[in-house]
Structure formats: C-alpha cells, structure tokens
Amino acid sequence: xxxNVQHLSFLQDNGGKKxxxxxxxxxxxxxxxxxxxxxxxVFFLMGVVLGILMRLELMNPGKDxxxxxxxxxxxxxxxxxxxxxxxxxxxxAVFGNIALPLLLGxxxxxxxxxNLLSWYLYILGALMALSTLLFGNAxxxxxxxxxxxxxxxxxxxxxxxxxxxxxxxxxxxxxLNFIVxxxxxxxxxxxxxxxxxxxxxxxxxxxxxxxATPVVGITLLMIAVERMLGIGLFDPSLGGDPILYQHxxxxxxxxxxxxxxxxxxxxxxxxxxxxxxxxxxxxxAIAYSSLAIAFIGYFVWGHHxxxxxxxxxxxxxxxxxxxxxxxxxxxxxxxxxxxxYGGSIDLKPPLLYALGFIFLFLIGGLTGLxxxxxxxxxxxxxxxxxxxxxHYVMFGGTGFAxxxxxxxxxxxxxxxxxNVKHATRAFWVLFTGFNILYFPMLVVGMMGMPRRYYDYxxxxxxxxxxxxxxxxxxxxxxxxxxxxxxxxxxxxxxAGKNPWGGLTLDWQTDxxxxxxxxxxxxxxxxxxxxxx
Amino acid sequence: MEAKASTFVQGVDTxxxxxxxxxxxxxxxxxxxxxxxxxxxxxxxxxKPKDVKDNTRLEILWTAIPTILVLLMFxxxxxxxxxxxxxxxxxxxxxxxxxxxxxxxxxxxxxQSEYLVVPVGKPVKLELYSPDVLHSxxxxxxxxxxxxxxGVNNVMWFQSDKPGEYDILCAEYCGLRHAYMLSKVIVKPVxxxxxxxxxxxxxxxxxxxxxxxxxxxxxxACISCHSLDGSKIVGPSFKGLWGSExxxxxxxxxxxxxxxxxxxxxxxxxxxxxxxxxxxxKGLMISYKEAITDEELRQIIExxxxxx
Numbered sequence: 001x002x003x004n005v006q007h008l009s010f011l012q013d014n015g016g017k018k019x020x021x022x023x024x025x026x027x028x029x030x031x032x033x034x035x036x037x038x039x040x041x042v043f044f045l046m047g048v049v050l051g052i053l054m055r056l057e058l059m060n061p062g063k064d065x066x067x068x069x070x071x072x073x074x075x076x077x078x079x080x081x082x083x084x085x086x087x088x089x090x091x092x093a094v095f096g097n098i099a100l101p102l103l104l105g106x107x108x109x110x111x112x113x114x115n116l117l118s119w120y121l122y123i124l125g126a127l128m129a130l131s132t133l134l135f136g137n138a139x140x141x142x143x144x145x146x147x148x149x150x151x152x153x154x155x156x157x158x159x160x161x162x163x164x165x166x167x168x169x170x171x172x173x174x175x176l177n178f179i180v181x182x183x184x185x186x187x188x189x190x191x192x193x194x195x196x197x198x199x200x201x202x203x204x205x206x207x208x209x210x211x212a213t214p215v216v217g218i219t220l221l222m223i224a225v226e227r228m229l230g231i232g233l234f235d236p237s238l239g240g241d242p243i244l245y246q247h248x249x250x251x252x253x254x255x256x257x258x259x260x261x262x263x264x265x266x267x268x269x270x271x272x273x274x275x276x277x278x279x280x281x282x283x284x285a286i287a288y289s290s291l292a293i294a295f296i297g298y299f300v301w302g303h304h305x306x307x308x309x310x311x312x313x314x315x316x317x318x319x320x321x322x323x324x325x326x327x328x329x330x331x332x333x334x335x336x337x338x339x340x341y342g343g344s345i346d347l348k349p350p351l352l353y354a355l356g357f358i359f360l361f362l363i364g365g366l367t368g369l370x371x372x373x374x375x376x377x378x379x380x381x382x383x384x385x386x387x388x389x390x391h392y393v394m395f396g397g398t399g400f401a402x403x404x405x406x407x408x409x410x411x412x413x414x415x416x417x418x419n420v421k422h423a424t425r426a427f428w429v430l431f432t433g434f435n436i437l438y439f440p441m442l443v444v445g446m447m448g449m450p451r452r453y454y455d456y457x458x459x460x461x462x463x464x465x466x467x468x469x470x471x472x473x474x475x476x477x478x479x480x481x482x483x484x485x486x487x488x489x490x491x492x493x494x495a496g497k498n499p500w501g502g503l504t505l506d507w508q509t510d511x512x513x514x515x516x517x518x519x520x521x522x523x524x525x526x527x528x529x530x531x532x
Numbered sequence: 533m534e535a536k537a538s539t540f541v542q543g544v545d546t547x548x549x550x551x552x553x554x555x556x557x558x559x560x561x562x563x564x565x566x567x568x569x570x571x572x573x574x575x576x577x578x579x580k581p582k583d584v585k586d587n588t589r590l591e592i593l594w595t596a597i598p599t600i601l602v603l604l605m606f607x608x609x610x611x612x613x614x615x616x617x618x619x620x621x622x623x624x625x626x627x628x629x630x631x632x633x634x635x636x637x638x639x640x641x642x643x644q645s646e647y648l649v650v651p652v653g654k655p656v657k658l659e660l661y662s663p664d665v666l667h668s669x670x671x672x673x674x675x676x677x678x679x680x681x682x683g684v685n686n687v688m689w690f691q692s693d694k695p696g697e698y699d700i701l702c703a704e705y706c707g708l709r710h711a712y713m714l715s716k717v718i719v720k721p722v723x724x725x726x727x728x729x730x731x732x733x734x735x736x737x738x739x740x741x742x743x744x745x746x747x748x749x750x751x752x753a754c755i756s757c758h759s760l761d762g763s764k765i766v767g768p769s770f771k772g773l774w775g776s777e778x779x780x781x782x783x784x785x786x787x788x789x790x791x792x793x794x795x796x797x798x799x800x801x802x803x804x805x806x807x808x809x810x811x812x813x814k815g816l817m818i819s820y821k822e823a824i825t826d827e828e829l830r831q832i833i834e835x836x837x838x839x840x
Contacts (some may be wrong), residue, residue, distance in 0.1 A: 023544075063829075068709065068711070069708055072707070072708065072710075086830055091587075139706070140708075141705075142705050146666060146704075148665050148666070148682060148704070148789070149665040149666065149705070149706060149707060152664070152665060153707065153813075153816070154813025154814060154816055155773070155813075187735050197732040204724070235683045236683030236684075237682070237683075237818060241683070242666060242681055242682065242683070242684075243681065243684065257812060276573070276581065277575075277581045278581045278583075278584065279584070281584065281586065281587075282591055283586070284586075285591050285595075286791065307668060307677050307678050307679050307703075308679045308681065309678065309679055309681055309684050309686040312617045315613075316610060319606060319609060320606055323602035323603065323605060323606045324599075324602065326598070326602050327595060327598050327599050327602060330598040331591070331594060331595055331598075334561060334594045335591075336592070337562055337565050337566055337569070338584075339575065340565075340566065340569035340570065340580060341569055341573070341584065342573060342582030342584050343569070343573050343578075343581045343582075344573060344575045344578050344579055344580060344581040345569065345573045345574055345575055345578075346574075346575045347570055347574070355566055355570070356578050358562070359559075359563055360567065361568075362558070362559050362562060362563070363559065366551075366555035366558065366559060369555060369605055370548065370550050370551050370552065370555075371600065372605075372606075372609070373547050373551055373606065373608065373609025373610075373611025373612075374542060374609040374610055374612070374613035375540075375543055375544045375603055375608070375610075375611075375613040375616075375675075376547045376548050376551060376612070377542070377609070377610055378613065378616065378675065378676060378677050379544055379548075379675040379676075379677065381677055382668060382670075382677070382703040382704060383703065405734055408655070446548075447672070448670070448672025448673075448699070450668075450670060450701050450703040451703075451705075452705040452710060452711075453710065453711040454710070454711045455711045455712065456711065457699065457714075480717070491822060503610065531583075532583070
C-alpha cells in the first residue's frame, strides 16, 4: 500500500463538507459509530449521576437527600437511560458499527444511509425520554412501565413510552443492516466459519433485535393509547388485564437481555485469542452457543413472573427452560478459559477488562440460577438480590465488555495509544469499587429488602451504607479511565497498524482506517485466529 | 436470612444452599484457573504459545456436566416450591387487601386488622385482593411472596411453626409510598389467637378510643394519601377541609371555586375525578362507591367536622 498518501483517514476525510455537518450527514460506518459513541457516553454519564443520587438517598434510613416522588423518578430514569440509551444500543451501535465492516473486509455496512437514519431515530428517542427530566413530572413507574400503575399515574409516562417506541425502530434498523451486511458483504474467501466471533455474536443479536423489538414497540404503544384514549387493555378497572402486559413486555425484554449481553460475549471472544496469541478454543462451540442463546432466550420470559399468579405448570416449564439457557453461556466461559491455557499471555488493559468481565459475568450468571429456581425465586423475587444480579450482568458484563472493546479498538480508531499503566490502574479502581457497590445488594436482597424502596427498615442499613461507599469508588474509577483515554487521544503516541498483534482484518488496515477501509479488498484464506 | 419461621423455609433454603454451593465451586475454580494461566503462561515466561487443537470430547464433557447440574438445581427449586402451591383443605382463610399504601386483613367473622394475626401450627390461606394497582405480599421470614393483582384472584398459604412477629413488606412497586406499605404477621399460640379472634375490640389498634369516622378512613387506607395533620402526601390533607373554599379543576379542565360541604365530600369519594383540587393529579384515586356505604360516608363527614 505504498500509494496510500492519497487516501485520507476517516477522521480527516470530511467528504467536502465542513465542521459538524461533515459528521451529522456522514454515511461512513466508523463516523456513525463515533456519533453513537459520543452520544452514548453523554447519556451513560447522566445515568451514572442519577444512580449516584439514588445511592446517596439510600445511604441511611429515612430521608437523606430527596423526596420520595423524586426518588421514584430517579430510579425510573436511571433504568430508562441505562437500558434503552446505553446497554441495548451499546456495543452493537458503537463497536458493531466501527468494527463489523472492518472485520468482514467490507467497505461499509449494507445500507449506509439507513445506518445514519438509525442514529437520528436514536437521538430523537433519547431527547424525548430526557425531555421528561427537563419539563418536570418525570415518569415514576420504573423502566418496566407495569400496568395498571403506568396507566393511572399522573406523571409523564406517555412521553417516555413513545420515546422507547422510537428507540425500538433504531434498534430494528441496526439489526436489519447487520444481518444483510453479514450475509452479503463478507470479503472474498471469508466463509461463515472464517468470520471473527464478534460477527457471529452480532449476527445472533441482530435477529433478536429484528424479531423481538416490534413486540415491545406495540406493547408500549398500547400503554400510550390506554392513557390517552382510555381503551381498557391492561387496566382491570377499564376491563383490561395487567398480567397480559407483563407477558407482552417480557416476551421482548427477556430476549433483550441477550441483545445486551451477546455482543459483549463476542467482544471477549475477539480479545482472548489476540492477547494469548492462540487460536480460540472451540470456535464452533462459541459460534453455535450464541445462536443457541438467541433461540432459547425467546422462551424463558416467564421467569420474570413466577410470583404474578401465573399457572403452576407454566412456572415449572419456564423454570426448566431458564436453566437450559445457562448451558451455552457456561460453554463460552469454559472455552475462553481453555484458550488461555498454553498461550503467551500479555495482560494489557483490553484483556484485563475481558477477564474482569468473565469474573463479574460469572457472578451475574450464577446468581441468575438462583433466580431461575422456583423455590429460591419466590424469596428473592423483586428484592435487591435481583438488582445486584442484573447489575453484575449488565454493568459487570456488558459494561466491562464495552470498556474492553473501547480499550481494544481505541488505537485503531484514533491511531494513538493511551497510557497503559494508568489504564490498568483505572481498571483496578473500577473493579474494586464495582464489587463493593453491588455485592452488598445480593446480601441485603437475601435478607429480604425489596427493590424500588425509597426508605428501608433498620436491619438493612449496613449493606446499604457499604454499597453507597462503593458507588464513590466506581465513579472515581470511571473518571480516572476517562481522563486516561482523553489524554491518550490528545497526547498519545502513534499506535501503528497493529499494536496488539491481531490477525483479524481490522488490524491489517491503517490506524485510523481510510474512508473505505481497504485500498484493495482483502482475500481471506484461513480462519481469524490462526496463530502459529 | 436469619428468621426461619414457616414450613417452607427448609425447602427454600436447601435450594439456596445447593445452587450457591455449586456456583461458588465454579466461581472459585474458574477464577483460580484464569489467574494461574495468566501467571504461568505470561508472555515473558512463555514467549511461544502451544498449538492446542480443538477437543470435541472436552466440549461434550463441559456441555453435559453443566446440563446435569442445572437440572439438579431445577429439581431442588421445584421440590422446594411444590408445597407452596398445595393448599391444605380446611386452611384458615383470610382476605388480604393490599391498596395504596397499606395492608388490611379480614377474617371469616368479619373482624378486620391492620396486622395479620394467625395461630401457630395451623395452615393459613390468604385470598389476595387489590382495588387499585399491583402489590406483592412478602414475608421474608416465611420465604413467601405472591403478587396482589387487581382483577385476579391470587392466593397464597403458609404455616408458621414459631410464635413471634415478622415483617410484611410490599415487594411490587406501587407508587409514592411503596416503601412504607409495611405490616407485621403476629403468630400467636392457638388459645391466644382464639381469644383475639373473638374479642370485639381489636387489641392491636386503638379502635376503642378512635372516632368511628376515623376508623372508616383507616380501614380504607384513605390516610395513606390524605394526612390528618395538614401535610401534603399524595392528595390534599383532611385537616381544615370541612367548610373551606377550594380551587378545583372540573371535568372540562376549568378552574372553579367550590365550598367543601357534604355534597363536595360525597363527590370526592364517589367520583374522585370530577373535581380535583388544583395542584394534584387526576386519575390517581379510584371511586370508593363499592367500598364506602352511605352510612360510612356520613360517619366520615362527622369526623371531618371535628378535624379543624
């Protein structure tokens, strides 16, 4: 590629437009990925601030900071922002957009304009959701919008559910785009089983986005219709059925948990072979287990409703299926650890985050087994145990995978390297704080403290106090991490094409990549992790 | 999980111990393996990686073993749970009402109590009723919980074998005062329970000294939203209500002044959305036409007259 003097990097190539216009009208997948990244980061930090305020309020029994109504809006918006604006779009929208075409050896995604439309829908939905913060009367239902409370409350639920409806379209279109890209845009010679595992994970995720999201879209629209027109769908006083709402909501929202975690697992599968210099152990087992999780994940929603009054046999069947979905996750973990065996391991920040992911996701997954068992679930259902569990999965899992991906592709995207020593330290602060923040929640949940409590009985005080203390450490870790990355962006040393020694196609092009990724499309002759 | 006070505790706790035990084993083993590999195969010590081929036997093994273990966990979860759904014939039946934001328990002889008083060693069946939104009746010491769903007749049962007082909490988010929707189960020796059951005066409340109108307000949980001391909770306070002039928003969204007389109070209870006091939300209160009789309405008005 001696002639690449004339090829501008995607960061420099403004396509003849000026300033911000060159960004908000771009159809380049990497620029769209960065648009998502910057907007997601802003929303994530807003979610963090709301979370910190919640932990401050819960530091001691009684009122510490805010009124109950404010607290109820805090946890609702914390959930809505984190779930709909960060975790669900998260890895696919940012790193899927940036890396998928590079990994496949393509020039872009299949539908670049549709890709930009997805981002606009995302921003529109986000602004609608956040408008409830600014104009008062923020929703107070929890992110699940359970009827009939969501139909009755005087707060601005209609706006919030319409926002989630719009965000759903963004997710559906991204999923569609990725499916077509993976089917049609792979480089010559890249067979299905020569695809990097991150593409497999995105592929499984995309099908869930495409098939499950419409269900929740319609369901949330039904809430809006019920509120505005008084049509009795879910509110029994209007002749509706509140249990129906729960079924419809979780038919999407449980598969959505796999929308959140599968891409994270894909990121981990990408990193471990690179830093262990080893072919990934059980490529096909990992690829198929993604598909198995996506498939079985459709049939387990009922475990959110074990205490709702659902029929006895339904509870038993949902419990059984829930346990089965644990197996493919276990297979992945075993294969990752086996890949480390006999490798030549370099513990750089991306791998550190990946191993942190495995540990935290193990706790998240294993506590999920407790939730899946009928007898145990009856006790811990809707308690802080569940809050602890899903933060281990969503933050410890997806969040840490997001940070792993960020540290992994940072030098590719910006062409510069951050300070590895400080990035490593930031990881340890974050990891330590994380466990101090969330582990006490598992304990206090077992003791019987229900979730969504503004105030609590005195026996729950100590774990809550420790947890609040942990939240301060987590915030320090996040700030530390962000400072290290900004420093890297401003003053980092040039990273070169392939700082980690990866064999996938993303590392064969320039850092930052040129606008259409490759001067000549690569021809693939072997699998993605053939270290010799 | 200190208190162990029902017959379900053993089954539930066994499921916990089995699952957490197996989980802990895997967590420790896998973490230890990761740490060991990272140290043993560090690039400085081990610059050349081994070429390890895929191993189908190993894949089958670590698919089969977790499958067996999760089925085992499922089994313990199931057998610990089965008795919760098998309600013994002849169980003592109590109607448990959860409403925003208090609990009320009604016995077969019509006796009402804000606490759930039960005899030790006898099966008790709760018929769960909600007139408004979702609630969930949760007794951690008994390891039981069931949602209270408006329009659905959910039931739950338990048998306590240890006299004492245990917390009842609402576990399904139900709005502003969700965290304060608390009560207690009081498990009494059988003779004490019978004595309590037949006593006309509820010894657990101050019913005998309270005006009858206040009792009606308490029974219907009115005072969860409308304070007696002038403070604002969800709805306007009852204090100083009688005879005052109020700015209300009528059905057409117009602001009008009304006088708080008998008619106004009747409308507010039976058709709460017709005249909503300015600054409060429409739609939060349901009609109490079915719950409060004309006689009780008169008693409420008499009481409000005294609350200056």
